[in-house]
Amino acid sequence: MVRVAVLGASGYIGGELLRLLLQHPEAELVAATSRTHAGEYVFRVHPNLRGTTELKFSSFDGGGLAGSADLAFAALPHGESVKAVPQLADAGLKVIDLSADFRLSDSRMYPVWYGYDHPRPDLLEKFVLSIPEINRDKVKGASLVSSPGCTAITAILALAPLLKDKSLGVDRDHIVVDAKVGSSGAGGKPSLSTHFSERFNVVRPYKPAGHRHSAEIEQVLASLSGERVAVSMSAHAVNMVRGILSTSHLFVSPPPKPIDVWKAYRAMYSGSYFVRMVRDKQGPFRLPDPKLVIGSNFCDVGFEIEERTGRLVALSATDNLVKGAAGNAVQSMNLMLGLDEKTGLTMAPLHPV
Ligand SMILES: NC(=O)c1ccc[n+]([C@@H]2O[C@H](COP(=O)([O-])OP(=O)(O)OC[C@H]3O[C@@H](n4cnc5c(N)ncnc54)[C@H](OP(=O)(O)O)[C@@H]3O)[C@@H](O)[C@H]2O)c1
CATH class of the missing domain: 3.40.50.720 (NAD(P)-binding Rossmann-like Domain)
Known part of the structure; x- marks a missing residue:
């Protein structure tokens, strides 16, 4: 114990x-x-x-x-x-x-x-910035660990394999992250902007440029790709309590084939229980959706390719309080203690919520 x-x-x-x-x-x-x-x-x-x-x-x-x-x-x-x-x-x-x-x-x-x-x-x-799916071995040997911001880890998990695999040819200078964030992302301290009458039913841009989490995202992606990476991020407050949807736009010329994008994701996440690839051809749940990870430590990741413009859209969804914070921290603790990283974290998401 x-x-x-x-x-x-x-x-x-x-x-x-x-x-x-x-x-x-x-x-x-x-x-x-x-x-x-x-x-x-x-x-x-x-x-x-x-x-x-x-x-x-x-x-x-x-x-x-x-x-x-x-x-x-x-x-x-x-x-x-x-x-x-x-x-x-x-x-x-x-x-x-x-x-x-x-x-x-x-x-x-x-x-x-x-x-x-x-x-x-x-x-x-x-300190080791811990994202076990990316730097598990470093976290295992660490005594001092930090856990990323909730929008940062959500975006990073969709982007990291695409920046690590250089054969995809992603433009490292033009990466745009658009994050939709639930109200608990702002913490429990009340303010006028979090007051129910003001926060309910919003789609409110609160940081269209210069979001602080850009620094963490760039730091992790640059260390994976070995080159400078520029990330432009916009964040919006939306009508959820928990949850983040990150939609990242990358530009690739010529556009990649889906099989090559799959390969990049599989190469990084094949042994990672908490990253689920979601890209179904039918039904209402074809791509990552925060509603389907609430209460769990999962990060759902998916993608689409727009051939006409050479745009690769990388999507990811987390519960900001779990994989976006406390769950990632407990997963990190498990690794630091030599335990199975899933210990105490295998709860399924709630549905419906
Ligand atoms: N919310 C998220 O989704 C999320 C995700 C990832 C990371 N984080 C980070 O996690 C940390 C906590 O976030 P949170 O959302 O839990 O915020 P929160 O709900 O506002 O909680 C912060 C707690 O810290 C204590 N505190 C506040 N001011 C303090 C001070 N001056 N000195 C000492 N203690 C103080 C408060 O407890 P008392 O007043 O009772 O002492 C408060 O309950 C923040 O750094 C945040 O950026 C948050």
Whole structure:
């Protein structure tokens, strides 16, 4: 049994981590930290967990956790994680951080994308950005792991094989990612734009250009292809609570044959349980659809080719709280501990939802 703690446990990602860890056969949940709910039962904030735990939230105490936990998940806002995580990492705990604070390998990128100077560039070098389907072996040997942003991992899983396989000839300077995101992607803290009357029924562009997750996507794709990659991303808030649909447009001249695109995906994902290829010829569910992955750690991936314009459309769908965050983090923990990466994560998606 590994003793695990969750920091920022009152938030949406924290709650999802608790849900997964409470039914994980190899994890013992020893602490769930919260500033505002310390002393309260976890199920008061996460009512779905009533009857599954009698744990109470506690205040963050880095020194205390060093003695009582083996591994900590940090689900804090970016800019806050970078204050708490070093205390745990320096004390020798294994850490999985879900914020952006340890995702970018180059500290010079933090002022550019996040507006602050990274205080611990030495730690950045030690963190592995974990996407098990892409860098499983690196995650296995790591003690410090970060998990990508939800729109980033969703887009990356559709794009990575197409950039890795150079024989496809994808134009690396013109990759366009269009993401549709459910409301839980913005976290649990209410604001005017997340207020029901304002958020319900929207298809609202909230970051048509300059989305921060472009940096992570470019970092991963460049390391796979060995060359600079330029990603242009637009994000829209849509009328879902959970879920992301990423539609990526790539340009290839001459356009590839479907069999070659299949080969690229199979080469990367043939042993990856959590990536499902979806490209059916008939029925209503022919391509990835977020509605069909909700509650699960699956990422559904599919594609279409528009021969006339040389456009390759790569589609992917995740539950942003699971494969987009907590599920990917637990999958990473499994690898770090030498467990089967599927341990505690094989739940089927909900349908209908
Ligand atoms: N939502 C997603 O789909 C998603 C996906 C991937 C990654 N992430 C990342 O995961 C992290 C958590 O996201 P979330 O959606 O769970 O956000 P959230 O619902 O707002 O939860 C964040 C939690 O962090 C704690 N917190 C807030 N401000 C803090 C501060 N100044 N100092 C210490 N703790 C603070 C809060 O708990 P208390 O106030 O009770 O202390 C809060 O419950 C973020 O970095 C986010 O970018 C989110």
